[in-house]
Amino acid sequence: MRFFPAGIAGIFMIEPEPIRDDRGFFARTFCIREFAAHGLETQFVQHSLSYNAARGTLRGMHFQREPHGEVKVVTCVKGAIRDVLLDLREGSPTLGRWEAFDLTAENRRSLYIPKGIAHGFQTLEPETEVFYLISAFHEPQASAGVRHDDPAFGIDWPLPVSVMSEKDRAWPDFNG
């Protein structure tokens, strides 16, 4: 695997290194040793799948409050997404900054998302599936979010929103 640090500290884009032969390839997508060598979380207590029927579906921007902060590794295994990461870590030099990445079934890229980073994505194709490794258990009381169009951040989304949850429409304005 190759690990590329993003502009926001602590975020990595990860690419598999396929070993090819006549049948296709074999590629490692997670390795405790390699993650540990990069100082990354290695314990992922939940693996989850997000299926999205329509192009333009938007989920986000989500994080869990401490002490239930979660590290996530996100991979698009079918279709394509524009994935957006927003730094909400108190004291971070990039607090309030966001960064976007295209993850597709074809490019097979993953994103390593540290605690305190809000995460969201919009599907670029119908029938899109997103696979997660998550380091903490789901704690509904600790779930938090900011609106995808909060003027405090000015996130650029690629498409008009086709489908979104009521919860995600209703996140209040960010007040620092």
Ligand SMILES: Cc1cn([C@H]2C[C@H](O)[C@@H](COP(=O)(O)OP(=O)(O)O[C@H]3O[C@@H](C)C(=O)[C@@H](O)[C@H]3O)O2)c(=O)[nH]c1=O
């Ligand atoms: C996230 C999550 C949801 N659920 C349940 C709650 C609810 O009934 C249903 C759908 O939940 P949500 O509406 O929160 O699903 P969704 O909006 O897809 O939530 C996800 O969004 C992206 C952007 C992330 O970064 C993820 O960490 C997660 O927050 O699944 C779990 O049981 N475990 C989980 O870990």
